Amino acid sequence: MFSRKPGNRPEDERIVAEGLTRLPVVKAPDAIWNSIEASLRAPKPLETIPPRRTFAWTFAAAAALLVVAGTAVYWRAPHRTRWEVVRTTGAQAPRTETISAGEWLQTDSSSTAEMRIGTIGTVEIEPGTRLRVLTTRPNDNRLSLAHGEISATISAPPKLFFVETKSATAVDLGCQYKMKVDDSGNGLLRVTLGWVSFEWHGRESLVPAGASCRTRAIEGPGTPFFDDAPKSLTAALDDFDFSNGGEAALRTILANARPRDTLTLWHLLSRVAEPLRPLVYDRMISFAPPPTGVTREKAMALDPQTLKMWKDELAWTW
Amino acid sequence: MADREIAASILESCRCGDRDAFRALYEAYKDKVYSICLYFFHGDAAEAADVTQEVFLKLFAGVAGFRGDAGFSTWLYRLVQNACLDRSRSKAARTRAVEAASDTFATQEDDLIRRQSEQTVQQAVSALPAKFRLPILLRYFEELSYEEMSAALNCSMGTVASRLNRAHKLLAKLLPMRGGRDV
Amino acid sequence: MDLVKRLASLALFASSLASGQNLSLTIGNSVAGQDYTMKSASFVFRVNGCADLSKAQVTAVAEGIVGGARRSAPLHPVPLQSQAGVYAIPDRSNPDGKWVFVVTANCGNETAGAIVPMNGQGFVRESTQLLSHAPSPSEIEAALKADTPSPAPGH
Numbered sequence: 001m002f003s004r005k006p007g008n009r010p011e012d013e014r015i016v017a018e019g020l021t022r023l024p025v026v027k028a029p030d031a032i033w034n035s036i037e038a039s040l041r042a043p044k045p046l047e048t049i050p051p052r053r054t055f056a057w058t059f060a061a062a063a064a065l066l067v068v069a070g071t072a073v074y075w076r077a078p079h080r081t082r083w084e085v086v087r088t089t090g091a092q093a094p095r096t097e098t099i100s101a102g103e104w105l106q107t108d109s110s111s112t113a114e115m116r117i118g119t120i121g122t123v124e125i126e127p128g129t130r131l132r133v134l135t136t137r138p139n140d141n142r143l144s145l146a147h148g149e150i151s152a153t154i155s156a157p158p159k160l161f162f163v164e165t166k167s168a169t170a171v172d173l174g175c176q177y178k179m180k181v182d183d184s185g186n187g188l189l190r191v192t193l194g195w196v197s198f199e200w201h202g203r204e205s206l207v208p209a210g211a212s213c214r215t216r217a218i219e220g221p222g223t224p225f226f227d228d229a230p231k232s233l234t235a236a237l238d239d240f241d242f243s244n245g246g247e248a249a250l251r252t253i254l255a256n257a258r259p260r261d262t263l264t265l266w267h268l269l270s271r272v273a274e275p276l277r278p279l280v281y282d283r284m285i286s287f288a289p290p291p292t293g294v295t296r297e298k299a300m301a302l303d304p305q306t307l308k309m310w311k312d313e314l315a316w317t318w
Numbered sequence: 319m320a321d322r323e324i325a326a327s328i329l330e331s332c333r334c335g336d337r338d339a340f341r342a343l344y345e346a347y348k349d350k351v352y353s354i355c356l357y358f359f360h361g362d363a364a365e366a367a368d369v370t371q372e373v374f375l376k377l378f379a380g381v382a383g384f385r386g387d388a389g390f391s392t393w394l395y396r397l398v399q400n401a402c403l404d405r406s407r408s409k410a411a412r413t414r415a416v417e418a419a420s421d422t423f424a425t426q427e428d429d430l431i432r433r434q435s436e437q438t439v440q441q442a443v444s445a446l447p448a449k450f451r452l453p454i455l456l457r458y459f460e461e462l463s464y465e466e467m468s469a470a471l472n473c474s475m476g477t478v479a480s481r482l483n484r485a486h487k488l489l490a491k492l493l494p495m496r497g498g499r500d501v
Numbered sequence: 502m503d504l505v506k507r508l509a510s511l512a513l514f515a516s517s518l519a520s521g522q523n524l525s526l527t528i529g530n531s532v533a534g535q536d537y538t539m540k541s542a543s544f545v546f547r548v549n550g551c552a553d554l555s556k557a558q559v560t561a562v563a564e565g566i567v568g569g570a571r572r573s574a575p576l577h578p579v580p581l582q583s584q585a586g587v588y589a590i591p592d593r594s595n596p597d598g599k600w601v602f603v604v605t606a607n608c609g610n611e612t613a614g615a616i617v618p619m620n621g622q623g624f625v626r627e628s629t630q631l632l633s634h635a636p637s638p639s640e641i642e643a644a645l646k647a648d649t650p651s652p653a654p655g656h
Contacts, residue, residue, distance in 0.1 A: 012490035019493035020458040022439045028352035028370060029363070033344060035371050040337070040378070119363050138364040157362050158537055174537020194540035195532055208532040209540070316529035316547070360538065438577075441538065441591055445579055492577055 026119070031080045031138075081118035081136045099133055106130040107148070117141050120156035125149075134164065149180040153193075168215040171197040175209070185217035190227070198224075206311070208318055211263060216242050223267045226318075232256045237264065250276060259287040262314045270302050288317065329390065332381045340378050348374070351398055354455045358402045360444045369401045376401070391460060395470035399452055406448055442492035450485035453478060523550030524611035526604060528629050535583045542589035543602065544617060544624040545581070551608035554586040558607045561590060564641050567598030576602060596621055601644045605635045616644045625649055 085105065086096045099105060099115065105125065107113055113125040120141065125131070129148025135141065142162040153176045154161045161172040166185025170177070175194030181187030189198055190212040198205040198213050200220030207213045207224045214222040222241035225234050236252035239245030250272060257265055262284055269280045277300050291313040298306040331339030351373055355366035376397050384393055443451060453471065456462045468475045527547040534545035551557045561576035578588040590602060602617045614632040618625040628649060630640070
């Protein structure tokens with residue numbers, strides 16, 4: 001009964017065995033041994049490594065992918081995520097190089113690259129992009145996008161991967177997205193899977209799949225909108241977010257909103273002047289009654305628990 | 319030398335505090351331990367790394383007391399079970415799964431298909447209750463016998479059989495039929 | 502036509518309330534599941550009005566027409582632990598042919614169903630039918646024959 005002898009296996013076991021053979025044995029990260037070793041001996045003080053070598057990938061004819069290294073200071077961290085630039089386009093054959101915290105990565109007008117963030121995901125880097133790796137810790141993988149465009153595909157628990165720009169930080173919540181910014185920090189985030197939290201100095205925009213959010217230098221992230229929202233709504237939203245469009249812009253947004261645009265309206269509820277909140281609330285409930293527990297009074301008071309409860313229910317319509 | 323003989327000689331050296339021997343032991347088992355932890359914790363690489371580290375530190379600390387009356391694997395995977403369940407209880411782990419990591423790169427398309435397939439399997443494993451997840455992972459990653467699993471999981475063989483039986487039934491419902499997950 | 506369908510769904514929902522039918526389904530994008538691991542699911546669905554969710558039984562099947570031939574294949578709803586009574590459909594529809602995903606939920610002696618048309622982008626909310634009974638073969642065939650909006654440009 002308890003033998004492992006081969007032979008006729010029950011159908012369930014056969015299906016499971018076949019399925020589980022698809023699960024690979026995953027290589028343990030090198031950093032685990034480093035951490036074990038560190039635990040087995042006396043802790044070391046802060047270590048400074050000498051200036052990193054410069055990565056200069058020059059291609060024969062076209063301009064190349066260029067990595068400019070900076071001096072990096074390393075702490076003996078418990079673990080470190082291995083970041084690699086694994087692929088490039090251009091005349092040269094693809095190469096794989098490790099990239100570390102503090103280092104810059106830049107593509108020219110005709111080159112692209114793919115950066116692998118440990119085992120949690122990848123970042124595709126478009127031509128004309130410059131970014132810097134900030135931290136590579138398992139709980140904090142972070143880069144700074146100076147300008148250009150990237151596409152991130154992250155498969156990890158939320159809040160392990162961050163992209164900073166001059167006007168907002170994208171916090172991964174389990175997603176796939178594109179982000180584009182110019183030198184000033186003006187840009188656009190477009191999410192294709194999952195959610196992204198787009199944050200700046202306490203202002204947060206939750207951007208789900210199928211939606212986008214603009215960001216402007218100094219102002220920070222705007223209000224999210226679905227990509228299929230009416231142009232009249234998105235134009236008025238731009239006006240409201242970045243040109244002091246005020247009540248006139250708000251009324252245009254509300255007039256053109258569809259049931260799905262409660263994504264935008266939910267965010268606006270806490271962004272409009274208090275006297276205008278009833279307009280937004282009334283428009284939202286014209287699409288669907290609020291869930292049990294969400295009262296007008298609490299919503300007007302911007303009670304966090306109430307707003308979260310409402311968002312979680314509205315998400316079923318987004 | 320057979321694996322068990324290697325382990326015995328290395329264990330002896332570990333008992334003497336031989337750091338190189340411990341490193342050899344670590345290298346022999348690290349990937350499987352990490353993989354089991356990774357799939358137990360729904361693909362959470364950080365959790366898996368932490369628990370893997372914890373397991374091996376406990377192993378090294380406790381190797382002097384290992385009498386060898388049970389197999390080394392049994393002892394090791396008991397450490398794994400205890401560490402996984404302790405961590406799971408303390409952090410109230412949620413059922414999650416991520417795309418499996420890969421050490422090799424195929425074409426993007428092949429990679430996507432393979433990752434979709436792995437993701438389905440991971441999601442199915444993640445959907446199992448914790449007490450079924452470890453037996454399944456030990457069965458298919460380490461190929462432990464029922465006797466070995468009974469010792470590792472500190473329960474009777476009947477309990478092992480029962481849990482595996484239920485896990486197989488649940489997984490068989492969750493896993494796609496032959497030919498992939500596209501319909 | 503979409504408006505007619507929407508009104509029909511609302512009428513069905515209203516009549517089910519009037520008849521005392523409590524069980525219903527809600528269909529949503531994967532983000533509604535609040536489970537990042539299911540971000541690439543075709544959709545998530547919630548079983549509403551079941552007093553004891555542990556006794557709810559859900560099934561799902563893909564029904565399609567590929568190259569003129571009728572096809573069926575089982576789907577694999579995965580219960581999400583982020584929310585009780587919420588399931589994800591991790592399966593993706595084959596880009597070839599036309600497909601609807603049919604979901605049925607049972608709780609006690611009540612049944613609810615949904616016919617969820619799929620296109621290259623995912624599920625088509627506007628054409629989704631929520632029913633107070635298990636979808637019938639004729640309803641499924643009608644859904645397969647109906648026009649399904651194509652994915653929006655740029656996707």
